[in-house]
Amino acid sequence: MRATYRTLLAALALALTGCGGGGGGGSGTSGAVSSPSAANQVTVTVMQDPDIAGVATTNIPYVTLTVCDTNGSCESVDHIVVDTGSYGLRILKTAVPQLVLPPDAGSSPGEHMGECVTFLDGYMWGSVAQASVQIGGEKTTTNIPIQLIADPSLPSAPSPSCTGTGPDESNLVGIGGNGILGIGPFVSDAGLYYSCGASSCTALTTASANIPVSQQVSNPVAAFLVDNNGVILQMPSVPSTGAATASGVLTFGIGTQSDNSISGYAMLQADPSGDFSATLQGQIYGSSFIDSGSNLNFATLSGVAINSRGDYAPTGLSSYPVTLTPNVGLGSALATQIQVIDSEQLDFSNMAFDDIDDPGTSAGPSGYVDLGMPFFYGRSVAFVISGRASPEGVGPLYGVQ
Template sequence: MKVSQLARIHALITISMFSATMLLSACGGGGSSNNGNSSPTATTPPPVVTPTPTPPTPPTPPTAGTPAMGCGNVTSTGTGNTTQIVVDGFPCAAGGGVGQINQVDQPYVSVKICAPGSTTNCQIIDHIILDTGSTGLHIMASALSPSLQPGATGLPLMAGSAGTTLTECEVYVTSYVYGPLATADVYIAGEAVKNLPMQVIAQPGYTTPTACSKGGGTATQSTASFGGNGIIGVSFASVDSGLFFDCNNSASGTCVNDNSFVGLPHPVQKFATDNNGISITMPAISTSGVASAVGTLTFGISTQTNNVPSTSTIPLVLGFNTTNGTDGDFQTLINGYWQLTYMDSGTTEDTLLDAALPACTSASGASGLYCPTSVTNVSIGLADFNTSTVKGTLTTPVGNASTLGASTNLAAFNDLIYTNGTAASAQPQVIGFSNFFGHTMWVLFENSSAQGTGLGGTANTKVTGPMYGVN
């Protein structure tokens, strides 16, 4: 769930009806408020030829029970400006066994990491969480090969303003991660970034500063507890918002806050091309759930013929909520009630406030979710931040969580929906990854522009982010 822009939240929760642990990951748009409340600005460039919109077509989902992505044996990260997204339950956390479900509704991509300047000291790392609610690349140390471990012979460590090792802390609801920053050449699909700053999580020998651990919770030290081999944040924000430290040695030296480091950069914004936004396309799935699903991550918006939003796309202008200190919000309307909302692929399940839906009882083992007697479709009106003009609707199915939870071999659901308190106590609503199925979702980055087709403009105008698009 989403809190202040200075503390993007992962909520690692265990629901008794599942044998899997579900990660609600970093929400809050990466924490940048440089342009968090901007709105589309229209300019008039010379007339251009409008390419024919050709939304990316997801590959056919694999056969049920077969892992959609290999564990340690992936040989490609895609081509051109597209790469594969898989939802397969992260079987790697259980040794790669077929049917091992460790994460529900968690999208993964593969990323190639190389030592800067090298074409041989490289590794393709699978099961990197795809997160539109955070910014930056964070890789578990245990997922890196020995030759890429940070240090003199692997990924170069970054120095802070005091000349000592620069480290980062990410504080979550019930846990935190900590580790040094290093640089790497990063490749995904046909795109590349040289010398990209990234975090290495749980690197051995680094003592966590008290300022990082004092918030409580436990340190995340394994890929199983993290829910993946790392996370790539592709939110609208240009930099992330962790806590950064200068440490005079890796083992037990004194660490001091380093406020001069602005944050890990957005990896996609560092691409040479296709760097103004992304889209996520997922296939429609059964309300009974499926064992796995495969979709497409496409880089760029209106930079090629395969990334032009359809004219049926609902454009949403994002804003900054001064009350809660959150950015990346828009408005939703459900059964006459308006609510602040954000969209986050790294959050595994949606939340919504609908008094007409029955909540699950504690005896059902699914407390905190909805349990209608049959699948119920809820219409969500979508509007720009701080407005009450519905621009379109998103229909989300709501299933009986207690019944769905009996299926322990399924990794993808589109109708597991969490309750969101009462009208008086509700937090911002989450359109999480379960609502990505059957849609293409667009993110136009802050300070980036795109042809207006499908995003509230025309082929002859441009719009400027941050914006979402729903289709």
């Protein structure tokens, strides 16, 4: 989710009121991925969130999960965004109104823990609370810290350390759903934590170095009993003109069951930041990543026009080779490609597209190619959690098939 929603909130806000012409066919529901058949699998669906009016939830993958408070009361919550670029469950406080989820204690008596999580285009603010999480047939073995977004028990987000990072996305439209399920290749989020009184908050650290991992918002998968070393997200292919919906499968565990082997996948070791290098048009981007929470690909292309939506607009459907190589450790070069089409030729009553690309960054060690949700269609992508062993190696690892 490092680059998520810039286009969702800008260009795609036009989609429900001004669809591009010339899309033609491809408006049916995509297929080709079997439905979940085991306790460690759950359906992931790209679709229009019916609760978000006027903004297309294009390329946003959703799951339904259950959250339980420490008293044992539970609520099922739908339209939770599956995000392999962040870590931890973040859910709107209004999405779990029946649960008793008091904020964790802050550093001083009577104060509470708050967190500001920042993305490339804004921030989310909320409290940190203890809950158990169930997804499909998997459940955390203990209560874990989750973030309650827009929790009214906290004062306003601190300024400028939090609010100075961009617009407030602590709402249904900003999130693109009722919450975010961060299941990338790390256990905890290393966010910005605060101890909050009635009217103000004090930063506990600037980089979570002083916050124990056990108190940080954390990846629920890491707290499952057996299938706790990573995930596989498999999505069907979609037509170049898009599909109304697309349903895939999220499988928990790597090499722990008969359904989660990644033998034969191309493996890439991630560096301590979760990144690898991507070579595109002869330029190297040393901080690249694969992120289902980014609703587009973000990759800088030279010699390609940009349309009024801010998307690249080649003449006709075009493919651009990308070579992925690890910055450290395991893996050899992986040759792949991104597909790009002029989005103004698409019908945005469809929700699933594999060929929309926006400008990324300049090349260099800190530049990135963000392989977002379009990259997942027609592929299985595995994420091995940092420090967790799998038959293919110790995470953080990416696997692509």
